[in-house]
Amino acid sequence: MVMPLIIVVSLKAQPVSGYTYKLGNGINIKSEQCWNQVWVQQEYADLKAGDQNPLSVNIRTLGELTAGSSFKLIKNGKEVKTQGAEPGTYDLKLAFKLADKGSLSFVVGNVVIKPKTKTTISITLYEYQISVTEAKASLNGSSSFETKIQRFKGCSDLTIVEGLPVFYLKGNHDKAIAPDASTSKTAGKIRPGVYDLLITTGPSGKTQKIWLENFTMKPDMNYIVSTNFNGGIVLYSGANKDVNGLRLYPAGTAAKYPTPAPIKNLELGSYTNVNFSNPCPPGAYDILLSLPKNKYEWRKNLLIKTGSRTEVK
Numbered sequence: 001m002v003m004p005l006i007i008v009v010s011l012k013a014q015p016v017s018g019y020t021y022k023l024g025n026g027i028n029i030k031s032e033q034c035w036n037q038v039w040v041q042q043e044y045a046d047l048k049a050g051d052q053n054p055l056s057v058n059i060r061t062l063g064e065l066t067a068g069s070s071f072k073l074i075k076n077g078k079e080v081k082t083q084g085a086e087p088g089t090y091d092l093k094l095a096f097k098l099a100d101k102g103s104l105s106f107v108v109g110n111v112v113i114k115p116k117t118k119t120t121i122s123i124t125l126y127e128y129q130i131s132v133t134e135a136k137a138s139l140n141g142s143s144s145f146e147t148k149i150q151r152f153k154g155c156s157d158l159t160i161v162e163g164l165p166v167f168y169l170k171g172n173h174d175k176a177i178a179p180d181a182s183t184s185k186t187a188g189k190i191r192p193g194v195y196d197l198l199i200t201t202g203p204s205g206k207t208q209k210i211w212l213e214n215f216t217m218k219p220d221m222n223y224i225v226s227t228n229f230n231g232g233i234v235l236y237s238g239a240n241k242d243v244n245g246l247r248l249y250p251a252g253t254a255a256k257y258p259t260p261a262p263i264k265n266l267e268l269g270s271y272t273n274v275n276f277s278n279p280c281p282p283g284a285y286d287i288l289l290s291l292p293k294n295k296y297e298w299r300k301n302l303l304i305k306t307g308s309r310t311e312v313k
Contacts, residue, residue, distance in 0.1 A: 014109060017106065020105050024102040034128065056121070066096045073091075092121060108123065139220045143219065144187070145187065154307070163210070164200045165186060173198075197225070203278070
């Protein structure tokens with residue numbers, strides 16, 4: 001039996017562009033230095049006899065973000081039917097329906113269809129789930145707000161990580177607008193208007209910025225802005241009480257650098273509250289344990305999944 005030839009193409013060959021994330025209430029979500037990612041893999045195999053569809057698309061979303069997805073094959077700006085598509089290079093436009101109303105879309109480029117070949121595109125979307133709830137309140141004409149951070153859906157522990165809000169007039173990020181009153185670092189009152197809200201957080205020792213642009217705040221309304229990281233949890237549960245830090249690196253780093261020590265340019269995140277439920281993006285990691293007197297130990301190839309707890313020992 002002759003096995004079909006399968007070729008895996010590097011992720012870098014598939015550029016992602018036109019990324020748009022919009023809530024149902026008209027708020028546009030943009031992020032800086034966050035964990036969100038789109039993974040794309042392109043594979044080729046022999047096209048089976050009788051198969052008229054040279055393209056297969058597998059779409060996966062991590063966490064609780066979406067309620068459905070669709071795609072269109074694009075050539076020179078026009079949609080092309082996948083059934084019987086001619087050999088050539090295409091764009092693939094992905095559209096997602098958000099679970100909390102709204103949409104997310106992007107374009108994957110350099111999708112290649114070859115003669116007598118089946119092209120399979122596998123796409124995995126990882127993104128934060130941003131939701132805004134509003135409720136009537138007696139505020140003497142003001143608006144009130146509160147920001148919350150959640151590691152993943154169903155995780156009630158809101159400690160350690162905060163989302164600090166700063167307001168700007170819509171389209172003008174030069175000068176922040178001070179709230180009329182602050183009841184905490186994450187809550188307060190502000191005059192009604194249309195704002196761009198910046199939420200700054202730092203769950204792994206690295207600053208992350210989430211923008212909610214075109215945020216309309218009405219009089220006598222209370223707004224709760226929730227950010228679900230759709231992440232997992234990592235913590236140290238071993239017997240060595242001297243462990244005082246966890247540093248995350250891509251899986252395989254320990255094999256390249258067998259002498260355990262920090263590697264700043266490869267570090268993906270770090271945690272000093274090692275016994276707490278630290279939020280972490282999904283993925284496979286080598287984890288460097290920090291000990292007193294500049295001593296370190298590797299823990300290799302630990303898998304962290306959305307909605308799960310990973311204990312390092």
